[in-house]
Amino acid sequence: SYTAEPFVPDRGGLAALRRAAAGCRGCPLHRDATQTVFGDGKAGARVMLVGEQPGDQEDRQRKPFVGPAGKLLDRALAEAGIDPADAYVTNAVKHFKFTRAEPRKRRIHKAPSLREMTACGPWLAAELAVVEPELIVVLGATAGKALLGSSFRVTRVRGTVLEAEIHGRAERLVPTVHPSAVLRSDDREAAYQGLVSDLKVAAQALG
Ligand code: URA
Numbered sequence: 422s423y424t425a426e427p428f429v430p431d432r433g434g435l436a437a438l439r440r441a442a443a444g445c446r447g448c449p450l451h452r453d454a455t456q457t458v459f460g461d462g463k464a465g466a467r468v469m470l471v472g473e474q475p476g477d478q479e480d481r482q483r484k485p486f487v488g489p490a491g492k493l494l495d496r497a498l499a500e501a502g503i504d505p506a507d508a509y510v511t512n513a514v515k516h517f518k519f520t521r522a523e524p525r526k527r528r529i530h531k532a533p534s535l536r537e538m539t540a541c542g543p544w545l546a547a548e549l550a551v552v553e554p555e556l557i558v559v560l561g562a563t564a565g566k567a568l569l570g571s572s573f574r575v576t577r578v579r580g581t582v583l584e585a586e587i588h589g590r591a592e593r594l595v596p597t598v599h600p601s602a603v604l605r606s607d608d609r610e611a612a613y614q615g616l617v618s619d620l621k622v623a624a625q626a627l628g
């Protein structure tokens with residue numbers, strides 16, 4: 422089955438991981454995407470934010486959350502009092518998955534499958550082992566399922582502090598909605614305030 426495992430180095434810090442991830446062929450998603458989008462931030466960051474997968478802009482710029490969802494997330498983090506310098510930002514899946522309605526047309530985001538999320542898990546495990554965050558902010562259902570299993574329901578647990586064993590480590594997590602879901606919402610302002618209020622729970626848990 423698909424797995425990133427043989428590509429993950431067993432020593433070295435974030436730079437070594439990023440370099441190795443650039444050559445990952447652990448699942449078929451590397452074929453159509455431009456490049457691997459590895460996490461961004463410092464080892465020792467107090468909080469790790471986990472999204473779904475890079476989008477179109479992230480795929481081009483090789484950096485997570487630089488597109489519209491990222492702009493909204495940055496604003497919400499600032500409003501909740503979380504310093505971006507304290508945050509390590511990454512995704513459950515490191516390659517952009519998309520379809521095109523027609524050749525040469527706009528690339529449309531497609532949700533990663535459970536197999537792809539599972540395949541990419543060793544990268545997230547390696548990031549957690551190096552960064553050792555005090556808290557994980559889970560952005561949306563895909564990240565939630567990747568980290569906490571397929572029974573995860575964001576509506577049930579958002580804005581609460583969970584404790585769970587993630588890749589063999591005892592972690593504290595605060596789930597919230599994905600910033601892209603805020604952008605798609607019929608009531609954007611209410612959805613945005615909901616995201617900020619969940620992030621305030623995370624800020625408080627960080628102390
Ligand atoms: N959405 C995500 O889940 N991650 C990104 O990096 C960008 C958009």
Ligand code: SF4
Nearest residue numbers: 445447448515516541
């Ligand atoms: Fe490797 Fe993850 Fe990319 Fe699949 S999505 S090729 S497992 S980095």
